[in-house]
Amino acid sequence: xxxxxxxxxxxxxxxxxxxxxxxxxxxxxxxxxxxxxxxxxxxxxxxxxxxxxxxxxxxxxxxxxxxxxxxxxxxxxxxxxxxxxxxxxxxxxxxxxxxxxxxxxxxxx
Amino acid sequence: xxxxxxxxxxxxxxxxxxxxxxxxxxxxxxxxxxxxxxxxxxxxxxxxxxxxxxxxxxxxxxxxxxxxxxxxxxxxxxxxxxxxxxxxxxxxxxxxxxxxxxxxxxxxxxxxxxxxxxxxxxxxxx
Numbered sequence: 001x002x003x004x005x006x007x008x009x010x011x012x013x014x015x016x017x018x019x020x021x022x023x024x025x026x027x028x029x030x031x032x033x034x035x036x037x038x039x040x041x042x043x044x045x046x047x048x049x050x051x052x053x054x055x056x057x058x059x060x061x062x063x064x065x066x067x068x069x070x071x072x073x074x075x076x077x078x079x080x081x082x083x084x085x086x087x088x089x090x091x092x093x094x095x096x097x098x099x100x101x102x103x104x105x106x107x108x109x
Numbered sequence: 110x111x112x113x114x115x116x117x118x119x120x121x122x123x124x125x126x127x128x129x130x131x132x133x134x135x136x137x138x139x140x141x142x143x144x145x146x147x148x149x150x151x152x153x154x155x156x157x158x159x160x161x162x163x164x165x166x167x168x169x170x171x172x173x174x175x176x177x178x179x180x181x182x183x184x185x186x187x188x189x190x191x192x193x194x195x196x197x198x199x200x201x202x203x204x205x206x207x208x209x210x211x212x213x214x215x216x217x218x219x220x221x222x223x224x225x226x227x228x229x230x231x232x233x234x235x
Contacts, residue, residue, distance in 0.1 A: 035221045036154075036206075037151035044202055045144075051212055051219035059214035078162065088152055090203075092220040096166040100152040 004048045004101035012109040013075055019076040021104045022065075024087035033092040039103075040085045048087075049074065066072050076106075084108050111203050116229030123193050123233070129186035129203030129224040129226055137161075140206040141223060143188050145199035145231075155201070156188065171197075194231045216227035 003026040013019055022033070031052035037045040047056040049065035052072055062077040076083055089101040115127040129141070143155040156177040157166045165177055176189040186203050204222035211217035 030211075030214065030217060032214050032217040034221045037222075039152075039213040045222075046225075046229055047223045050209075054212055054219070056221070056223065086151075088221075090154075090221075096154070096157060097168045098142075098154050098157070098220075100154060103151045104165055 001097055002029060002033040002091050002099055004088060004089055004091055004099055006087075006101035008102045008104060009102070010105045010107060012107050013079055014109045015079050015081055017079050019074075019079055019106055021076075021087050021106070023068045023074070023101050025091060027070075028069045029071075029072075029091045029093055034065075034067065034072050035090045035092065036065055036074045037088045037090065037099040038083075039088065040084050046089065049071070079106075081108075111205065111224055111226035113201060113203050113226040113229035116201065118232045118234065119193055120235050121233055122140070122196060124189070125189045125231060127190065127192065127201055127203075127229060129188075131184045131186065131205070134199075134205070134224070135182050136184040141179060141186045141203045142206055143177060143186075144202045144204055144222070144225075144230075145197075146202070147196070147199045150199075153199070158186070159204070160182040163205045190231070193231075195233050198231060198233050202226055202228045 005024045007022045016021045034052040036049040039045040086103045086105045092098045112130045140159045158177045174192045178187045203226045205224040206225045
């Protein structure tokens with residue numbers, strides 16, 4: 001089973017700042033199989049990025065993803081108030097389970 | 110749209126059957142997934158079923174106790190949960206899996222869950 005470790009656990013920033021969230025895999029994952037979601041309290045997760053770097057439909061271009069192998073990054077270039085949420089990475093490896101990271105809580109400083 | 114139902118309070122060792130009603134898309138062409146989230150915790154992938162039910166997978170934590178199924182004629186996904194434990198307490202989400210050719214790697218495909226239900230709450234407690 002591939003384990004995804006996200007860091008930091010909590011990130012405290014102000015609107016307008018840049019956020020950098022990390023997702024590290026216990027073994028190499030094809031960038032085609034790395035996904036990022038956003039979840040707000042009481043809501044279902046929302047797809048942000050698939051294939052490590054492709055924005056989903058309707059996702060603003062301040063969100064970007066990058067990385068390969070075992071290290072992946074989600075970057076939010078300039079934080080808007082609505083961006084404060086929990087972010088999860090997920091991997092779709094060659095076989096299930098298709099695990100999630102434990103999440104990064106992006107909170108307002 | 111996906112709408113889950115069937116959650117509730119059940120005693121340890123009991124059973125529940127969750128349903129997920131799909132609308133607005135051609136259900137029978139999509140793989141479907143159950144994901145759960147324990148109170149205050151992260152997301153946990155639970156089970157997968159392919160569009161024709163030919164491929165089914167489970168997380169180790171539920172294998173042998175949970176059964177995923179679907180009825181394409183009824184646009185519905187199900188999760189039969191038996192021998193429930195306190196650690197199964199969670200919000201259960203159903204999700205649609207979509208797949209597209211990978212942008213940068215010819216021959217590969219990118220998978221993701223692009224439509225999610227709002228979830229149904231399962232509480233296992235005596």
